[in-house]
Amino acid sequence: STQAPILADSKSVAGVKGTDSERTFIMIKPDGVQRGLIGKVVSRFEERGYKLVAMKTVAPSKDLAEKHYADLKNKPFFPSLVEYMSNGAAPVVVKELSQELIYMSIVSVWEGTDVIRQGRVMLGATSPLDAAPGTIRGQYCVSIGRNAIHGSDSFESAEKEIGMWFSAAGELVSWEPANWKWVMS
C-alpha cells in the first residue's frame, strides 16, 4: 500500500512515557505563524533529533481554544488569551482583510526521548522576558501575550492535547527515517 502507516498503539496518543516513543503536542500560535516562524520552530525540533509524526493548519473555534486552555479559565487574561487563539483580537484594519487567516495556527506532534520536557526547555519560560537566550521565546518574543508557541507541560497534558487537536487513528503517523537506528544509537 502507498498509504503511510497509521499509529498502532492508539491506547495512548502520547506514546510511552520515558521511552523514545514519548510524544508531545507543539503549537505555533497565530503570532508565530504571522511572523513566519514555522520553519524555524520545525527546524529546531528536527535538528535536535525529534521526529514529526503529525502536523496541520488549524483556525480553532472559540470553544476549542477555551477547551485547550481550560485550566486557566479563572485567570484575568483568559478572555484575551482565547481571543488571541481563536478570533476577535486582530487590529481592525487587518480584520477587514481576512479574519480567518489571522488565527491560523500550526499544530504538531513530535516524538522522541524526553520530548515533553525537552520541548518545554526549547520553548523557554512562559514570559519571553524570563526566557533564556537561545530558547524559542527567548530568541523571538518579548510579550507574554504573544509568545509564539505552545508545548505540553506534562505527559498527561500531552495525552489530552494530542487527543483534542488530532484524531489519532487517522492523523498520527508511525514511521522511522531510513538511518534512524544508526543515527540515534
Ligand code: ADP
Ligand atoms: P505556557 O504556555 O508556558 O504553558 P501557561 O499555561 O501558564 O504557560 O499559559 C498559557 C498561555 O497563556 C501562555 O503561553 C501565554 O500566551 C498566556 N499567558 C500566561 N500568562 C499570561 C499573562 N500574565 N498575561 C497574558 N497572557 C498570559
